[in-house]
Amino acid sequence: MQRGNQRFSPAALWGELRRRKVVRVFLGYGAVSLVLIEGANNVFPVLGVPDAASRVLVWVLLAGLPIAIFLAWRFDVVPDRGTDAAKIDPEPVDLPTDRIAVLPFRDMSAGKTDEYFADGLTEDIIAKLSTLPAFNVVSRTSVMGFRDTQESAAAIGRELRAGSILEGSVRRASERVRVVAQLVDVNTDRSVWTETYDRDLEDLLALQSDIATSVARGLQTSLTSEDEARLSAGSDADPKAYDLYLRARHLWNTRSVEGLRESRALLERARDLDPNYPGAHAALATSLATTGLYNLQPPDETMAAALAAAERALDLDPKFVEALNARGLVECIWKWEWDQGGRTFEEAIAASPSDVVARQWYALNCLAPQGRLTEAEAALQVARSLDPLSPIVRASEAFLAYLRRDMAQAREILDAVLADDAPPPIAYLFQGYIGEFQGRHEDARRAFRRARAVGGATVEALASLAANHALCGNEVEAQEMLEELLVIAARSYVSSGLIARVHAALGDWGQARERWREAVTSRSADLIWVGVSPMYDFARDRPVWREVVDAVGAYAPTDDP
Template identity: 30%
Template sequence: MVAGEPPFKGRTDSHTRVSILDHEPAPLLQYSAEVPRQLERIVSKALAKDRTQRYQTVTDLKLDLEQLRNELQLSSTDAAGLDRALHKSLAETITAASVPTHDRGQVDTHAESKPETGTSKIADANRQKGLIFVGLGILALLVVVSLVYWRSSPPPINSIAILPFVNESNDPNADYLSDGITESITNSLSQLPGLKVMSRNAAFRFKGLKQDPQETGRSLNVGAVLTGRLVKFGDRVIIKTELISVADGSQIWGSEFDSKLSDILSVQDEVSRKISENLRVRLTGADEAKLAKRYSNDAEAYQLYLKGRYFWNKRNEEGFRNGIDYFKRAEERDPTFALAFSGLADSYALLCDIGVATPVNEMPKAKAAAQKAVDADPNLAEAYTSRAFVKLAYDWDWLGAESDFQQALKLNAKYPTAHQWYASYLMQMGKFNRAKAELEEAHNLDPLSPIISANTGLYSYYEHNYDDAIDKYKLTLQSDPDFWVARHYLGLAYVQKGMFNEAIAELRSLIKVPSGPLPDDVVAAETEAAASLGFSYAMAGKRAEAQAILDQLQLLSRHRYVSGIYFAAVYAGLKDNDHAIEYLNKAFESRHPGLVLIRIDPMFDRLRSDERFKELVKRFEPIP
């Protein structure tokens, strides 16, 4: 042997095992000055106490040994002898690691003699190279110790949920920080290929609930959960974290961080790193780079971004507009902050998508912000997803949208929003089977997302499969009774089934006006739902009620933008094709997001034989 003695030893087997677990082996250079430093590094890595720092596979070890052999420029004869010795030793290593614990002492004794047999075949080499050959052969045996130790450890945990951090400050304005840290750690870990991370949407369903973490983990079907508590006072923040095994409720890791707000990025990095280490996630160099990636080095810009996302996640007009303000301020602090540009793009785009902003005015801003995001960070999945949405919703660049969605998923295949929006693209293109498959991918990543769940019903609705749509909407509403999308389209599915009373009741309940005329402020706040109610009245033959809603939409349009598609829907229900097509053309001119859906939307089935409608649909071509 190179060192002349084993790396771990003791008076008895028990003492040897203690040495393996608790003591560091002496460096090889202490025993032989002729040992190459590369061999010293390989031995140290094979015997590292931290399992994440060791060789994760025998193949990795073999590659480093072969590289060292090549660097030493062995002769072809020597190399062949070394290969045979190595292969034999590695095979015995694998066998030894798989033998039951009570038999391992016998296997270790047997295996120890093998490297000597292998190295004897290259004994004709000079003394220095001979020592190296023996060292390389014996190293394969040394890794038995590492593998046996690794095999005796609990299996790695490959799934986790980052539960919403609790803001224990006496300041509700610090919620942006607790929510933002949770989301940032989730996003960071979700990029690791060997770890399943529950989405923000799934985890945040438990925000504010005093539920046992272990039970929460079981309901999310993960192996571990991270809990956190945060106290902010002035420019300092104290964060307490605990990583808990769902299997037995034991603490895997826990720590407390007391830092300045300006150091919050370092805290997030440390938490993510500790989680990956303690879950024994195998990381490549590229994985480690992703985990350590910082999207901005400006702490104030990052806090402004967190505030922007906090408001954006409220998913209403006020939230989007507040988000725009914070994203702009983050951009001013850091003009290279790609995530801030992506958030800005999404805010402008969704203001148009919910029908409260004029697309021809706001979508160009979304387009510019999305492009800045891609330019600032060409490896950011969120940037391509934002740009894809603009191409789909505003540019009507079908091929460009698909290309960007696919690039986003190539960069981060575990980004549920990209899967969800790509599914929407496929559905709008009429590719229902592919859309459903893509939505299933989104659901697997985010099984508790109400919008993904509701979209399964929406796709059935667009396929004119109303019974299935109703069943799926009701399933979504079991877990989220007030979810807007599910309730809205449940009402429209009832209309197509001829269940007009149920449709009207559902939509009135949605806008919280169970009876009587609709107040003007309700029509302003719930414009799309009000238009759908007008359509329902028209289809039910209640023309006066439908006309009253049309009049309110007209009044509202004098004060702010109202999409032509809302007028067209009510007129389609009234079978007034002239006005319906007139307003659809207005919606086309204003670039209403998702207008291409009129090709498949059951609302407009009665217009399909009209030549003017056919001409309008042709303006969307070519459809890929």
């Protein structure tokens, strides 16, 4: 039997008939039909119903049988859910059990006030498992989409291509916490093990190590002494510092300006409360470095502090991947030490092979600015396999296609990202860049306005909108937006590099040179793109363009864009 280009063997067909409950529906339908026919034969004569009615009933029931079988095949029959079978592989596939998805642990508190706590526990277990080379761990972004889902573990596993699912719940009361965890084999839809942990809050970090160890043992994976050391690292933090850390990570995940600011304050408190907790230092380094990456504060106010926090975390735990990621980011986008930054990211990937941030930042903030786009694509492909549902990873793939000047692919990827319910704001910015390159300037301006409206890239969107008007000859609109940009810069930080691009687009090369030199002095994060991004193609024949590219040192200019 064949459906589409997929073929069933007799054994596979029988297994699929059983999985879709077709056999059960056939037997159940037959049993109910017999009861109805027998009842009709007994009741109809008493009621004076003609004999023909019994024959009609038999024919109706026979006609309904193929319909019932079709519906059973078309839709999976499972408790509380009907799933379109077209969305499920027709033939059962043995998914690798060493690929694990840790679903968001359910918050069982009375008022659902401990979501940050449950999410933090989930993320830390993911991080623990990611350090084990034997496992391929689905990243946070993809699994968080299944919070409060009604889908079965088996269905989620098939969607994430993960053969093992870890799920559980958390209930915190006073100074105690109860965690119930279950490991499910997706291929059999059976529990491998279930465990209930009742611990004091001060033992919570050790509990994460215990759960990760139980997962490994449940999958019959041998742990080396180095693996065990990785799992137990940082398990003795002060409980109050750890709670602040969890609250800060919850805020950081919003990626909002306010969220980053509040996250930093909480992490500074956690660091002061427990100076020997590497997680607080590493998360603080990430918060500071991300603030610099997004051009939200002057680099000299964030990057040096980020580097110091990362180094302190690494003094406490030399393989703490989050600290390595932050250090690699600072070395690339602020210190412009490209070789050293690359080595740091490679060290992070070796320390935690399933860490998506390491591969994404390495691709986008180290390899791509150097024009090493093929290597960057390879790194992002691995990130995509680890985090298949991440809109940020997919948007990053679109941006790499843009840098390659493959606008058809960039647009195709980005259209899919923007079709999501809540696309990242930066996706609209990328959409504007692509439209501008293709000469669809109205579309580009519409995308830049959208990026500005949804937030997250407000200043960069305004600068891009102004530059687009300038390049299209709309000098009045461009000047008005430049003035608005300068007003914003008078009260809060705006990268001089963004202002320089608007001046350059207006043809004011003197002001552009002055602003770009200011940006070089402060080491603005946006300068890493001057050499490789199509948005600077109009300036490539100008001496100031080469001056900036040489200063950044990432990219060796050629005659071809």
